[in-house]
Amino acid sequence: MMSRMPLKTLAVAVLGALAFNAQAAEYEWTFQTSETSGEPQYEIKKEWAANVETMSGGRISIEILPVNAVVGPTETLQAVSSGIIQGHLTDPSYFSGQNPAFGMMGNLVGAWGDPVEFLDYMNYAGGEEIYNELVEPYGAHLIGAAATGLESLVSSRPIRTVEDMQGLKLRAPQGMVYNIFEKAGATPVNLPSSEVYTALEKGVIDAADNTVFATNYQQGMFEFAPYPSYPGFHSLPMVAVSLNKEIWDGLPEDLKAILETSVDAMAYEMVAKLKARDLAAVKEVRKNPDIEIIDMSAEERAKFRNIAKEEWAVWAKKNDITQKFYDSVVTYLKDHNLM
Known part of the structure; x- marks a missing residue:
């Protein structure tokens, strides 16, 4: 009958094997x-x-x-x-x-x-x-x-259509997203994300491109912007x-x-x-009658995408890779009836 290995010896053997395995990564x-x-x-x-x-x-x-x-x-x-x-x-x-x-x-x-x-x-x-x-x-x-x-907009007024963005004071980072919202009729405001809550509270902005729905909810944004979008449509x-x-x-x-x-x-x-x-956050929010979650229709999403496409075309001209990417994405979207 084989005798059992003493615990001390076994521990040394196990530690040795672990050390060997730790060193075994190529x-x-x-x-x-x-x-x-x-x-x-x-x-x-x-x-x-x-x-x-x-x-x-x-x-x-x-x-x-x-x-x-x-x-x-x-x-x-x-x-x-x-x-x-x-x-x-x-x-x-x-x-x-x-x-x-x-x-x-x-x-x-x-x-x-x-x-x-x-x-x-x-x-x-x-x-x-x-x-x-x-x-x-x-x-x-x-x-x-x-x-x-998809990131979710938070807004103090309902955004059901692209037309609803007219004059909307909307926090957006500089760059493509800023330019696209401007083309859609909004008035973009460049603020750091750390200032979004206070800006909504004080009415400095009407809406914000900030982050995903669950995070906006956890940060308390809906207290001052009770018309969040879900699913998102932009970023x-x-x-x-x-x-x-x-x-x-x-x-x-x-x-x-x-x-x-x-x-x-x-x-x-x-x-x-x-x-x-x-x-899970959407389920919780729907219990609150003071908050309305808005899902923009497929037709309005297509309108926004076509506005965005104008800015894509501007960026496409920046170099060969941007042009190649633009052509590729537009072909994909058209082939899948998304544009």
Whole structure:
């Protein structure tokens, strides 16, 4: 009969095995995100890293860090290229200063009625290939695209149609979204997100392009803006999951496949989990008779998209990549009867 291993010996053996496994990773990477730790998206991204380690049998180990952990949010592309960090999961709009195509691809305002449309375009209609044409000269490779969900407007007056935006004092960040709302008849006001609550309370603005429905609800925006939109119709930021290009080029094909598959899975999981969070908030809000949730009709969404298209055409002329992206998206939207 085999004798049992003494507990002390067993503990040493287990610790030794754990140490061996910890050292067994062929690739150890650090990825920085654009969220603070504890946010729903941040937790989903940490789960993605854990799944990659499991799927690769421990060959890949990824540490996920919050925004500003190593560099600022506008500096992660350069940090990935130089090897300061190996990857990032972030909105490409942060890099608009390096190339306007990052802003255009990062958030093509008015294009998408649902994050699944965006993911379909990126995965199956050439979006990811165009993005890699853009980003690879900067030393990074897009593993795959993800998305959060459509952002929701909060408003002190109902916005059921594009015409209802006439004269609307609306908080919007500078850039494409600002210009598009201006074309739609609104009067955009450039305010930091930290001032939105107070600006709504004091009537400085009538409405705000701020964030997703659940977060607006948690921040108490509906107290002064009781006409939120849901689902949203304007802004859908991309989450680019990218790795240093030199590292990517040197990976074996099986690990490339694991990374691509894992990002695709995370993308749909992120959409589902964040939508569930929004729907839970919608359910709570509907109990309050003083708040009316407005879902803009498909016809009015198409009107807004056509207004947005005018600004897309302006941005398309900025360089070859912006033009190629514009042509590609417009073709997709027309082929799917979305424009």
